[in-house]
């Protein structure tokens with residue numbers, strides 16, 4: 514079992530398999546994209562598998578693939594199928610923008626993927642284009658339908674609510690849960706990324722979201738289970754689906770943090786909002802043995818901060834873009 518210095522049990526690895534993305538969400542990236550990590554610096558699938566095997570023997574049992582956009586990386590389905598054969602990994606999931614999901618959902622399920630989180634910030638075709646700079650709403654919605662059909666569930670839809678951009682859609686998103694088996698998760702806008710400038714005043718806070726949700730129906734709390742992340746779970750009375758609230762900025766969920774991150778170029782990150790990185794790629798490419806990989810994991814564990822520093826004078830926006838960390 515992996516315990517950090519604050520006695521938190523760390524069992525979750527979030528792997529960013531690429532920094533490439535096929536959307537250009539305004540709050541995440543500029544229109545022209547960001548400088549990319551060179552191909553030779555990106556971990557091969559073989560290298561990622563080796564890291565996961567070592568981590569899994571130490572206590573990592575939950576893996577999520579993210580990016581950039583994980584589904585744009587060539588060979589992702591075969592990689593997932595190999596990852597799913599690692600016996601200790603009990604939960605294997607993926608975060609995607611959904612653009613390529615319609616064609617891939619079925620093969621992903623067959624490869625052993627358990628479930629997907631799909632990022633979607635608007636239910637309006639024109640606004641989707643405005644936010645992502647790509648005309649892809651229909652494609653994403655078809656991807657959600659296909660994920661439902663093949664049973665990549667529970668399917669969670671992540672919506673970042675930003676004042677003046679899409680905050681008037683909170684109620685429409687919540688209404689989706691009335692008849693569809695979807696979990697709609699509202700996420701506070703975080704100070705990260707190379708997109709349009711983040712302003713604290715643009716955050717629609719969880720208490721503000723909650724008061725809007727009350728207009729759709731009474732929110733009934735649901736007890737969290739072992740796979741729940743930082744989301745507080747609710748169900749609108751009589752609804753088929755669920756609501757999740759993630760107060761990344763306004764509340765402190767760090768006490769329950771169970772995760773480490775692996776960047777596309779092989780660095781372990783101890784917190785989304787800390788630039789502390791521990792290099793594992795170097796070990797892999799200089800003939801290191803599994804014990805050396807394990808030692809890097811233990812260094813990362815020791816370095817895990819007690820909490821993020823947003824809302825304190827010590828906070829610095831992190832150097833890496835969200836697309837190269839994995840959101």
Ligand code: SAM
Nearest residue numbers: 541580581582608609610632702703705835840
């Ligand atoms: N391409 C995949 C996707 O769209 O889900 C995975 C990577 S993306 C960086 C992961 C998540 O980070 C998305 O849900 C995105 O909305 C979120 N994200 C990016 N910048 C953010 C910010 N400043 N605040 C909150 N969420 C953010």
